[in-house]
Amino acid sequence: MANGSDAEYLAYVHGRTTGLRRTAYLLSGDEHHADDLVQETITKLYVRWSRISGVENLDAYVHTMLVRIFLDEKRRGWWKVRLGVPPDRPAPVQAGGDVEERALLRAALSQVPPRQQAVLVLRFLCDQPVADVARVLSCSEGTVKSQTAHGLTALRRILGDRIHSLGGTR
Structure with missing residues (x-):
């Protein structure tokens, strides 16, 4: 350069x-x-x-x-190779929220399909508007909205009754 x-x-x-x-x-x-x-x-x-x-x-x-x-x-797929597993380290402590709630939500979020997971993270954790998420994912705003709805439904299904302890509704 x-x-x-x-x-x-x-x-x-x-x-x-x-x-x-x-x-x-x-x-x-x-x-x-x-x-x-x-x-x-x-x-x-x-x-x-x-x-x-x-x-x-x-x-x-x-x-x-x-x-x-x-x-x-x-x-x-299966062909992705990891060359080593680093030793376990405690997760960084973040301000606000309960550690158990974050761990539970993170575990549930990891079970959601990847595109829905990306939409949920970008929309709710990164606080991006629908239009920006659509641009990042190269899809329509309607697709972002439907992926958001499907992702939230999947999270509710995964979390089940525990969702009430996180402050959500069914």
Whole structure:
């Protein structure tokens, strides 16, 4: 890369890594997997940097890359290889909410189909509007709405009676 674009890339990545990691963690539910998703995203970004650094909404472009990498990974079958299992570490403590509730919700969310999971995370945990989620997932707003409804129904089915303890309704 010429003309200082390496420096621009590094500045961009350093400024966005925390936000990317947060979204990746919300999607995957695992800090190591989140790190892998972010690493793959910023690696692909580096390869394309000279062509896309001038994109009008670069943040949205990179966010879309991250979500698509997550979804592509979910589509991979048995052939996906993990080279090692890192030692167990306690999950990071986050402010607000009960740890057991978060664990229960995370476990239920991981059982929802990948696209529905992505829609729920983007809509409710990342607080993105329907139009933005539709753009990220390359689908219509109606599809986002139906995937949201189906995903919430699946969560209610998975959680069953425990949903009342999370403050929801049936």
